[in-house]
Amino acid sequence: MTVTLERPVGVTDALTLLSPEAAHRLTRRATTDHPDVDTATARRIVGQAVAFIAASGRQPGQSLAPSELVDYGWHAFILHTAEYSEFCQRVIGRFVHHLPTDEDEEMPGGPQATRQRTLTAIRAAGFQVDEELWPAAGKCTQCHAGCTGSPKG
Template sequence: MTIALERPVGTTDPITLVDPEVTDRLARRITADHPEITEATARRIVGQAAAFIAASGYLPGQSLAPSKLVDIGWHTFILHTVDYARFCEQVVGRFVHHIPTDENDEMPGGVQATRERTLAAIAAAGYAVDEELWPDMADCNQCHAGCHDSPKSG
């Protein structure tokens, strides 16, 4: 007998981290701002953004970075500051800052290593990774196009 699992044992669907009303609000904003993104995909983006934020908060300073699609979700979440701050406090225990990299900053090990490190961190934190939303990495040198985990020591 063969048993098929929708996701590996021991992982959590990260959309469950986000209040359903907040998920609805964020998905609506994503589809309004990006008409090419369907509602179903917007919901998946919200889930992966939640997983990225949680993993970044658990492992600060690890040079994690979102994909282009997940970055849309993170930026959308940040714009809803009350919801974002509440999420960070409830899930991570502290605020997870958004800190764009400088133009001359490079991802340690390059783009592919950053992608692998980020997906490994999400999986290690116990969250399912939606591989289809991670084909690339965000351009991390412009706030409107990309960013990385925080906090940076300063």
């Protein structure tokens, strides 16, 4: 069996990895779940969530985490399980689980180091980073082992 993964060439807007219909559907879900977020911002959030998921899947064990806003987009995507699963297989070659940390757990190096690792991984994967959606002083929505497939143990 041969698996061909979609890899961006150069710096890519991650939304191009979704169909226009899927991008619209996820944007609509994000604005429904978070009425304080306008449609244009929700679309940016979804794009960054897609970039984060793709980078996380390519960097297992890196202790990456989405910002609170980017996590909105990830949650919207997870609700569409068939599309999410297909995306993970097509783009990464495996499923990327969302495994939040407990309140008392910390990511290696703290929130700022986690943010820097995450943004570095997204850029290294060839995706654009929308800095406004990754606030420097913001609290990360932290996930176990970089939200890869490894269960807590």
